[in-house]
Amino acid sequence: MSKRYFIFNSEPGVDILSLNPIVRAIISKELAIFVGKGIPRIAYEFSEGIVRAMVLKKEWHDWGEFVYNRLITEPGFDRSIVKNSEKYVGKIYDIAKKTLKNLEEHKIDDLKRKKVIKVFFNLYFELCVYGITGAIIELGSARSSQDLKKLIKSKIEDKRQINEYLSILGFIDVETYDQKVHEDLAKIAQEIYSNELEMNNLPLKIVRKVERHVAKWAWVTYGYTGPEYSLTGAYDSLITMLSSDIPPLEQIQIMKKQSQVKKEQRDGIIKHLKLSDSEMRIIRVAENISYVKIIRTPMMFLSNYVIHKLMKPFLTKEGITMKQAGMMTMREMNHFMDAGEFPNINILNRRWKYCVLFDSEEGENFLYNSEAKQWVENNVEKEEISNDGRELSGQVACADKRDKIRGVVKIVNGPEEMVKFNQEEILVSIATTPDIVPVMKKAKAIISDIGGMTCHAAVVSRELGVPCIVGTKFASRFFKDGEKVEMDMLEGIIKKI
DSSP: OOOOEEEEEEEESOOHHHHHHHHHHHTOHHHHHHHSSOOOEEEEEEETTEEEEEEEHHHHHHHHHHHHHHHHHOHHHHHHHHHHHHHHHHHHHHHHHHHHHHHHTTOOOHHHHHHHHHHHHHHHHHHHHHHTHHHHHHHHTOHHHHHHHHHHHHHOOOHHHHHHHHHHHTOOOOOOHHHHHHHHHHHHHHHHHHTTOOGGGOOHHHHHHHHHHHHHTTTTTOTTTOOOOOHHHHHHHHHHHHTSSSOHHHHHHHHHHHHHHHHHHHHHHHHHHTOOHHHHHHHHHHHHHHHHHHHHHHHHHHHHHHHHHHHHHHHHHHTOOHHHHTTSOHHHHHHHHHHOOOOOHHHHHHHHHSEEEEEETTEEEEEEHHHHHHHHHHHBOOOOOOSSSSEEEOEEEEOOSOSEEEEEEEEOOSGGGGGGOOTTOEEEESSOOGGGHHHHHHOSEEEESSOOTTSHHHHHHHHHTOOEEEOOSSHHHHSOTTOEEEEETTTTEEEEO
């Protein structure tokens, strides 16, 4: 039997409800009209918090090529993606800010809660209609990353310089929410530093400031399903800042100067390469794909955070946990909003354990247990390691001056696993997310299964200056905690040693 489906993305820490707006956007008539070509159906396999998204391979490849060619040849299309993404980012942020204030002041009744939940799902969906386009290209064929690398290789021969140029060209001069949180906390750290206060005996005034800081930024690390930014995380960051000989606010200024240096290096490289208009277009497309991802992702997580807060009283009343509610689809959630009926809890529990969901404009249906596994076996290409079992290869997303990096690996796919990670270990993850940024900051290097030059691991590693190899497909299953590896930063190869 011909296996026509392939896995185009895997993610940990995800549930059906938080992923559904993205999937619904990909298969929507709205996206097909905007882009000029659609994807009619997606299947995704779900097992205890890890999802594998599957699609017809030829359909996906043809769609990706069509969209990428439009991006390269039509600057107006590119600008439209950015403009529409910025529009919905602004809407989500403004409505979320107002909603969270109303929740804090107890100004939302049940009827209003249901209405606002629908509003957020619709805004989340609309944001993904426009903002997910570039990410899908990278998840499918990685054409943008490939063309960018091909362009640099056509201009220079030195492998180290190629990777260095790619790292610098991948830098996007946008202040991230993680940076905003860090700077906000640094102001508190500076007060502790200047007054020579002891961390284990902080005055109530400082404690309250930390609490307000955490409440303000609770959503930033929320991801798809939580947990939110915590007091523990804030105090850990304060201790890290204060362990340096450099005052906290000076640390922020150093980081800003480093960003400015990267921007100047980037401008210098572009000038040095003497690019034609068509070559410059490849860089601009990669730039805009990264930019849209940087502004889109936090607003998706803010939407999830607000939706979950709004849902909580309904779930408590029905005796349903957030984990169980996360196994619902958007259609089922909307049915609850209209009719007050949740799906059967036993069905939601079955979905959490293992299921395959098929989604299209016409509707959705589930397979469970052996039937679901049999469908995957019969229809989806297997990912197999095609070497002697000692090395993997991927794409160098961020490099420094070192050709080889050696260290001990630790697999972290969610915040609950961060406790095992130690300073200067090599982080391995299916796909990094904002909720594990604290260990990314401690990492000697980063390796991910999924992604290209515009994925989260690539963008954050360049921001932090941490060497990174992405798109290895198997690293989180291939390596085990505590194994020693060597990363070849010229070739993008990782070996067990």
